[in-house]
Amino acid sequence: MMNKDVAKIMIGEEDLDGIVSRLAEEISRDYSGDDKRLVLLCILKGSIVFTGDLMKKLTVPVEIDCMRVSSYGNGTESGGNVNILLDLVRPDLDKCDVLIVEDIIDSGRTLAYLVGYLKHKGVKSVKTCTLLDKPSRRVVEFEPDYKGVEIPDEFVIGYGLDYAEMYRALPYVGILKPEVYENK
Ligand code: IMP
Ligand code: MG
Numbered sequence: 583m584m585n586k587d588v589a590k591i592m593i594g595e596e597d598l599d600g601i602v603s604r605l606a607e608e609i610s611r612d613y614s615g616d617d618k619r620l621v622l623l624c625i626l627k628g629s630i631v632f633t634g635d636l637m638k639k640l641t642v643p644v645e646i647d648c649m650r651v652s653s654y655g656n657g658t659e660s661g662g663n664v665n666i667l668l669d670l671v672r673p674d675l676d677k678c679d680v681l682i683v684e685d686i687i688d689s690g691r692t693l694a695y696l697v698g699y700l701k702h703k704g705v706k707s708v709k710t711c712t713l714l715d716k717p718s719r720r721v722v723e724f725e726p727d728y729k730g731v732e733i734p735d736e737f738v739i740g741y742g743l744d745y746a747e748m749y750r751a752l753p754y755v756g757i758l759k760p761e762v763y764e765n766k
Contacts, residue, residue: 606639
């Protein structure tokens with residue numbers, strides 16, 4: 583059943599499963615060498631569901647780590663700067679092939695910042711994977727290495743994505759009814 587605050591389902595469960603399977607294949611192929619040490623870096627909280635589904639489908643050894651960043655504040659508009667709320671702390675970063683896992687790219691600020699930050703910290707390699715991409719919203723130029731699907735400029739929720747911390751547990755990606763945030 584659809585949540586009452588959802589105007590429309592944009593990507594249903596089966597489609598999500600197909601998208602995540604395809605990404606897992608691409609990543610497994612690229613990280614299959616003996617010299618690789620893949621660390622999926624889940625960007626909390628929005629990427630929890632995507633990372634969980636993606637890791638189960640990988641056919642290569644994988645470690646998991648997390649960072650929490652915020653750029654969004656409370657509403658549906660991105661803030662100008664990125665804050666690190668939970669850092670990546672491990673002694674062996676120079677041996678890690680880090681793949682940042684994001685739920686969605688909007689302005690591009692979060693991933694552009696994180697890639698620079700991790701390089702500066704001295705990780706062996708850093709690449710990016712996003713489930714969703716809203717290319718029309720870019721403020722900072724950014725292209726991910728792995729991309730699920732491009733979507734139009736709509737505020738979406740579910741499959742980890744939230745509005746004011748709600749709706750993350752919905753099993754699909756849906757368009758939030760505008761009246762939900764306009765009447766706030
Ligand atoms: P960026 O730094 O502007 O690219 O923003 C990326 C972050 O903004 C994502 O990790 C999400 O947390 C959040 N975000 C962007 N668009 C949406 C949306 O449509 N729904 C929910 N969160 C979004
Ligand atoms: Mg997020």
